[in-house]
Amino acid sequence: QKEVEQDPGPLSVPEGAIVSLNCTYSNSAFQYFMWYRQYSRKGPELLMYTYSSGNKEDGRFTAQVDKSSKYISLFIRDSQPSDSATYLCAMRLAGTASKLTFGTGTRLQVML
């Protein structure tokens, strides 16, 4: 079993839809949780970062963490064609510069 499981998709939605991306993990020691967006042939871009259970909102993006269920989600409201990309969840242990453990990534396509 992988430490982090993520539905690879691809996920195709119409413009304006609400998108839900999810990851589950098995290591309860993970303390910090991130979502990255990666466009084709580019480096990942940090979208959201959180370290506690609950919701964190930034514009059209909401990150949700449920440590008791070992489950994290990213919601995208009013999705746009420019949101079409691969979304990677990542998490790490506490401590300075601990390495990231990634999900496999979900490919999202937002259609006009």
Next chain:
Amino acid sequence: GAVVSQHPSRVICKSGTSVKIECRSLDFQATTMFWYRQFPKQSLMLMATSNEGSKATYEQGVEKDKFLINHASLTLSTLTVTSAHPEDSSFYICSAPPRQAYGYTFGSGTRLTVV
């Protein structure tokens, strides 16, 4: 925000030659730099972790002599692919943690093609 500048973005080299990839932290000191490799439609695979002034730590299965990492300063880490072969063709990305409490920043990636 924290920026990691990675160069070159794209390189084509002949089999048997060496290629150097540079990552610079522009507005913060990167004590640690992570180096990843990514195959098409796959997630990132950690190759090694470099720490300023010390030897890099390589992940299992990564050849130390083929992928030389140098982290001589707090703002520069380099990955040299030595005696490159077509199977080394891939997308290489670096990443550094600007601060303990923040998500890590990634470079823009280097697409290496060995012909």
